Amino acid sequence: MRPPTSYRVHAEVWAGGESTVTAGNQTIPVDSTWAADEPAGTPGPAELLAAAFAACLMKNLERSSALLSFRYEHADIDVRARRQDIPPRFVEIEYELHLVTDEDERRVDLVHRNLRQFGTVYNTLAAVCDVHGSVVIVPTPAYPPAP
Incomplete structure (x- = not known):
């Protein structure tokens, strides 16, 4: 039986909710704001x-x-x-x-x-x-x- 496949991502957040997730060789902006009145667009x-x-x-x-x-x-x-x-x-x-x-x-x-x-x-x-x-x-x- 083969061992499970592993995946890794890296994420960062800055005060105020600006975030990114890096998966593979792509960095994706992520909305991690809290209680925002309007969606951030990401x-x-x-x-x-x-x-x-x-x-x-x-x-x-x-x-x-x-x-x-x-x-x-x-x-x-x-x-x-x-x-x-x-x-x-x-x-x-x-x-x-x-x-x-x-x-x-x-x-x-x-x-x-x-x-x-x-x-x-x-x-x-x-x-x-x-x-x-x-x-x-x-x-x-x-x-x-x-x-």
Whole structure:
């Protein structure tokens, strides 16, 4: 059995809430202000978690595409994360994956099962909150959408 894979990130915060997270060779600004009246315009921890979930789906789509010889031209994912204040935690992650493909519905369902079964971030979040979503098939000639 292989040992677990390790990941490292580095984060910094300055007084007043200006923060960055460095992952890989990318530095991402992060909103860590407290009780701000207006959103700072940079992602906060909740958006970063939702982004990690979306990235997990995208990475697993590529994995499934290679392993299952699944053809697609493009995918986009909308993620909605809901949290509660007391106790503070996420209660629901909902997603809609739009998949531009000429594959039939049975093959799309197979890929969707793979996304749910083999996604590390997906499974971690599903263990602690309700995670659900759908895949919308977009026929290949319909993409890109008309301006």
